[in-house]
Amino acid sequence: MLAIANVTKTFNPGTPNEVRALRNVSLVLENGSFLIIIGTNGSGKSTLLNAVAGSFYADSGSLTLAGQTITRWPEHRRAKLIGRVFQNPFSGTAPSMSIAENLAMAAHRGRPRGFGWALNQRLKSELRDRIRSLNMGLEDRIDNAIGTLSGGQRQALTLLMASWLKPELLLLDEHTAALDPKSADQVIRLTHEIIQRDKLTTLMVTHSMQQAVHLGDRIVMMHRGQVLHDLQGAERARVRPEDLLKRFDDVRRREQLDPTVAEMLQRNYI
Amino acid sequence: MTLLIGATTIGLILALLALGVYLSFRIFNFPDITADGSITLGAAVTATLLVHHVSPALATLAGFGAGVLAGMATGLLHTKFKINSLLSGILVMTALYSVNLHVMGKSNVPLLNETTLASQAEGLGMKWLHLGVDAELHVFGWTVGLRDAATLLAMLLLVAGLGLLLYLFFRTNLGTAMRATGDNPQMIRALGVSVDFIIILGLALSNGLIALAGSLLAQYQGFADVQMGIGMVVWGLASVIIGEALVGSSRIGLLITGAVIGSVLFRLLVAIALRWGLNPNDLKLITAAFVFVALVAPSLLRKLKPAPQPKPSEA
Numbered sequence: 278m279l280a281i282a283n284v285t286k287t288f289n290p291g292t293p294n295e296v297r298a299l300r301n302v303s304l305v306l307e308n309g310s311f312l313i314i315i316g317t318n319g320s321g322k323s324t325l326l327n328a329v330a331g332s333f334y335a336d337s338g339s340l341t342l343a344g345q346t347i348t349r350w351p352e353h354r355r356a357k358l359i360g361r362v363f364q365n366p367f368s369g370t371a372p373s374m375s376i377a378e379n380l381a382m383a384a385h386r387g388r389p390r391g392f393g394w395a396l397n398q399r400l401k402s403e404l405r406d407r408i409r410s411l412n413m414g415l416e417d418r419i420d421n422a423i424g425t426l427s428g429g430q431r432q433a434l435t436l437l438m439a440s441w442l443k444p445e446l447l448l449l450d451e452h453t454a455a456l457d458p459k460s461a462d463q464v465i466r467l468t469h470e471i472i473q474r475d476k477l478t479t480l481m482v483t484h485s486m487q488q489a490v491h492l493g494d495r496i497v498m499m500h501r502g503q504v505l506h507d508l509q510g511a512e513r514a515r516v517r518p519e520d521l522l523k524r525f526d527d528v529r530r531r532e533q534l535d536p537t538v539a540e541m542l543q544r545n546y547i
Numbered sequence: 548m549t550l551l552i553g554a555t556t557i558g559l560i561l562a563l564l565a566l567g568v569y570l571s572f573r574i575f576n577f578p579d580i581t582a583d584g585s586i587t588l589g590a591a592v593t594a595t596l597l598v599h600h601v602s603p604a605l606a607t608l609a610g611f612g613a614g615v616l617a618g619m620a621t622g623l624l625h626t627k628f629k630i631n632s633l634l635s636g637i638l639v640m641t642a643l644y645s646v647n648l649h650v651m652g653k654s655n656v657p658l659l660n661e662t663t664l665a666s667q668a669e670g671l672g673m674k675w676l677h678l679g680v681d682a683e684l685h686v687f688g689w690t691v692g693l694r695d696a697a698t699l700l701a702m703l704l705l706v707a708g709l710g711l712l713l714y715l716f717f718r719t720n721l722g723t724a725m726r727a728t729g730d731n732p733q734m735i736r737a738l739g740v741s742v743d744f745i746i747i748l749g750l751a752l753s754n755g756l757i758a759l760a761g762s763l764l765a766q767y768q769g770f771a772d773v774q775m776g777i778g779m780v781v782w783g784l785a786s787v788i789i790g791e792a793l794v795g796s797s798r799i800g801l802l803i804t805g806a807v808i809g810s811v812l813f814r815l816l817v818a819i820a821l822r823w824g825l826n827p828n829d830l831k832l833i834t835a836a837f838v839f840v841a842l843v844a845p846s847l848l849r850k851l852k853p854a855p856q857p858k859p860s861e862a
Contacts, residue, residue, distance in 0.1 A: 330737070356739035369737070371730035373797060378723050387739035390720035422797070438738075 279306040279446055279478060284328055284338035286502075298324040299335070300502040306446075311472055311479040313489045315521065316499035317528065322482045323364075325499070326450050329480065331355040343445040357387025360439030360477075362432065362452040369435030372424030376415060376434065379423050380404045383438030407437060411467065429460025433467055440471050447472065449481040453488070465492070486518035496521070500528055550818060552695045558814030559702040560763045561782065562807040565790070566713060567757035568783030569806045575729040575749055577625075580636035580780055582757045584643030585617040587776035589758025591647045594656040594771035603664045607762050614758020615751045617643060622747030647773050654773045656765075663766035665698050672697030698767065705763075709756070710807055714800050725749050726799075757783070778831045781838055786810035788841040 286299040298321045306312055316322040328335050329342075331352035339348045347355050363369050370379050381395045381404070401419070409416040411433050415426070423431060432452060439447060449468065453461035469492060472479050483489055489496055495513055498506040498521070506524060508516055564586060571579035589610035596606035617639060624635035648654065672693055716722040727735040728745045736742050757779075765771040789812055790805025821827060 351741070353736050353739050353741045356737055359737075361737045363733070363737075368731070368733050371727040371734055373730050374723070374726060379727075381720075382723055382727055382735065382738055385720055385724075385738070390724050390740065392716075392719045392721060395718055395720050395723040 278308050278341075278343065279304075279329065279480070280339075280341040281305070281325070281329065282339045282341070284325075284335045284340065286324060286328055286333070286335050298502050299328060301338070302499075302502070302504060303338075304497065304504065304507075306478055306480065308478050309476045310495060311477075311493040312481070312495045312497060313493040314480065314482045314497050314499060315484070315486070315489050316505075317525065319501075320499040321502040322499045323450055324502070326448050326480060326482055329446070330359060330361055330448055354387075358445040359448060360386070360442075360444035360446070361448045362435050362439050362450065364451040364454050366428035366432045366435070366455055369438065370423045370431050373422055375420050376408070376423050376426075377401060377404060377419040379434065380408075380419075380438055380441065383441045386438075386442050386444075407441075408434075411437065427460070429456050429463060432456060432460070432464050436464065436467055436471060440475060440477065443475050443477065445478065447477045447479040449479065449483075451482050451484060454484055468492070486521045489521060490516060490518050498524060549692060549695060550822065551815065552692075552699055554814045554818035555811055556695070556699045556702050556767065557764070558811030559699070559706045559807070560760055560767060561786065561814060562706050562810035563709065563756045563760035563763070564779060564783040565786035565806040565810040566710065566803065567753040567755075567760070568780060569787045569790075569802065570713075570749060570753040570756070572784060573729075573787065573802070574726055575746065577632050577729075577746065577750070578636070579618075579621060579750060579753060580633065581617055581621045581639045581643070581750070581754055582636075582780045582783060583776040583778070584640035584647070585614040585754040585758045585776075586761035586764075586779045587647050587771070587773060588613050588617055588643055588650070589761030590765035590771035590775060591650040591656070591761075591773070592758075593762035594658055594765045595650055595652070597658055597661040597663060597766070598656060600661075603662055603667055603766065607664055607759070607766070610762030611755045611759045614761075615755040617758065618750035618752070618754030619747055621754070622743075622750040625750075626743035626746055644773065651771060651773065655770060656772075657770045658766065659769055663769075664701070664763065665766045668697045668701035669694045672700075702763070706807055709759075710803050714803050717799050778834065781831070781834050782813075783810075785834055785838050785841070786813050788838065789813055792841070 281302060281304045284299055284302045285297075288294075288296040288298055296319075300321075302321070302325060304312075314322045314325065327333065329340060331347070331350060331354075335348065339346060341347065342355075342358050345358070347358070361369075371382075377396055381400060384400065384404070405416045405419060408419065413430055413433060415430060415434070423434065426434070436452070452468075453464050456464060465488060468481075471477070479493070481488075481493065494509075496506070496508040496516065497504055498508075505528070564582065568579075568582060571577045571582075592613045593606045593610035596609055597603065601609075621635045621639045624630045624638060625632050630638070717726060724735055724740045725745050725748070728740065728742055728749070732742045735745075761771075761776070764775070786809040787806050788809070790807070790809030791802065793808060793812075794801040794805035796802070817830065821830075825833075
C-alpha cells in the first residue's frame with residue numbers, strides 16, 4: 278500500500294521562477310489497485326510520480342510504502358520497492374550494453390551487487406523465456422546492444438525490467454507518449470498483461486483519455502498541484518473519455534478567469 | 548634494439564595509465580584530470596618507501612593505495628559537494644602537487660641503489676637462466692640484454708594480468724552496474740544503485756591503476772620526479788584513442804586490449820620520432836595536437852563524405 282500524505286513541493290522557492298508544483302497532495306493507494314493520473318501540462322502529475330520515486334525530497338508531508346516510511350529515502354534506496362518506466366524510451370535502458378546485461382541488472386534491482394557474475398546460463402535462459410513472451414523476436418538478439426532497438430522495443434524491455442522482481446509499486450510516467458501509435462498499443466497491451474498477472478500496485482500518468490478509461494480501476498485528475506477529481510468505484514465505471522474531456526474544458530474555462538472570480542462563481546453557481 | 552625494448556616496456560607500464568584513463572573517460576564519461584597528480588603520487592610514495600628500505604612489493608602496493616585515496620577525494624568532491632567533474636579533478640591534482648613534494652621531501656628522489664621491482668625481476672631472470680648480470684640473450688637473431696628482457700616480460704605479465712582482471716570485473720554485478728552508471732545514470736539509479744558510490748569507487752580504481760603506473764615507472768627509470776605527471780592524462784587519452792581505432796569495436800575486452808596496445812604503439816612512435824630528431828620539448832604539443840585531431844577527425848570525415856547520389860531513374 279502506498280500512502281501519500283500532505284505532500285508539498287515548491288521549485289525555485291523565493292525566486293521569480295517559483296512553481297508550487299504540489300500543494301498538500303494526499304492519496305492512498307490500496308494494494309493491487311491501478312491508479313491513473315491525468316491532468317493538464319504543469320498540473321503536477323509527473324512531479325507527484327517523481328516525488329514518490331525519490332527524484333527529489335518533498336518539502337513537507339510523508340510517504341509510506343509497504344509499511345515503511347520512505348519520505349527521506351534516497352532514490353536508489355526506494356528502488357528496492359519501486360519499479361519504474363520513464364516517458365523517454367531511452368531513459369530506462371543502458372544503450373551500449375546488451376539486452377541480456379540490461380535485464381541482468383534489473384534482476385538485481387535493489388539488491389547488493391558484488392563480484393558474482395552478472396550473467397550465467399541459468400539467468401540467460403530465464404530471460405530468453407521472458408523476452409520471448411513479448412513476441413517481438415528479441416529472444417535471439419539478447420547479446421545485441423540495446424541501443425540498436427526501436428523506442429517501442431526498448432520501452433517493452435524497460436517494462437519487463439521494472440516488473441522483473443515484482444515491485445511493491447510500479448510507476449509509469451507517460452510511458453507510451455513518445456511512441457508511434459502501433460508501438461504504443463503494443464506496450465499498453467503488455468502493461469495490462471503484466472499488471473494483471475502480477476497484481477501490481479500501479480501509479481500511471483497519461484495524456485491519453487482512452488488509456489485512462491480503458492486501463493486501471495481509479496482515475497485522479499490533477500490541476501495546479503492539487504487533486505481535483507478522484508473517480509473510484511461506480512463513478513469510475515461509468516466514466517467515458519468524453520466525460521474526462523469535458524472536465525478538462527471546465528478547468529480550461531475557469532483558467533481564463535481570475536482565481537478569485539472563479540472561486541466566487543463556483544460558490545454561487547455550482 | 549635496446550631502444551625498442553625500453554620503449555615497449557615504458558609503453559606497457561603506461562598501459563596501466565591508459566586503462567585508468569579508459570575507466571574514467573570512457574566508462575564513466577568523467578574527464579578526470581586527477582591522473583596528472585596521482586601518477587606522480589604513486590611514484591613519490593613508492594620511491595620514498597624504497598629509499599626507507601621497505602620491500603618493493605609493499606612500496607608498490609602503497610603507491611596503488613595512495614592513488615585509490617586520490618581518486619576517492621576527487622569522487623567525493625564531485626558527488627558529495629556537487630563540484631563540476633573537471634574542476635574536482637583539477638582541485639585534487641593541484642593539491643597533490645604539494646602533497647607529492649611533502650611525500651618526497653624534495654623535487655626528485657633517485658633510486659639508483661635501491662632494490663626495486665625492476666631489479667628483482669632481473670634477479671629472478673638471472674636465477675632461472677643461471678646467467679650473470681650483463682648476460683645477453685639471443686632472440687630471433689637479436690641480441691637482447693637480460694636485464695631488459697626480464698623487465699619487459701615481467702611488465703607484460705603484470706599488464707596482461709591486470710587487464711584480464713579489469714575485464715572480468717566488468718562482467719560482475721558490480722562491474723556491469725559501473726558500466727551502466729556511465730551509460731545511463733538515471734536507469735541504474737532506478738534499479739537501486741547509488742550512482743555516487745559507484746563514481747567514487749570507479750575513480751578510486753582508475754587512479755589506483757594510474758598511481759600504479761607511476762610507481763612502476765619510477766622503479767623502471769630509477770627516480771621519481773614531481774614534474775613527471777604533467778600531461779599524462781592527454782598521454783593516456785591518446786593511447787585509448789589509438790586503441791579504439793585499432794580494434795574498431797565497442798566490445799569491452801577488445802577495448803581493454805586496444806588501450807594496452809595503443810599505449811605501447813604510441814610510446815614506440817614517440818621513441819622513433821625522437822630518434823629521428825624530434826625536439827623533446829615539442830612532445831607535449833604534438834601529443835595534444837594528436838588527441839585534438841583524433842577527436843575532431845571522425846566527424847570531419849563524415850562531413851567530407853559526399854551524400855549518396857540518388858540513382859537516376861529509368862524513365
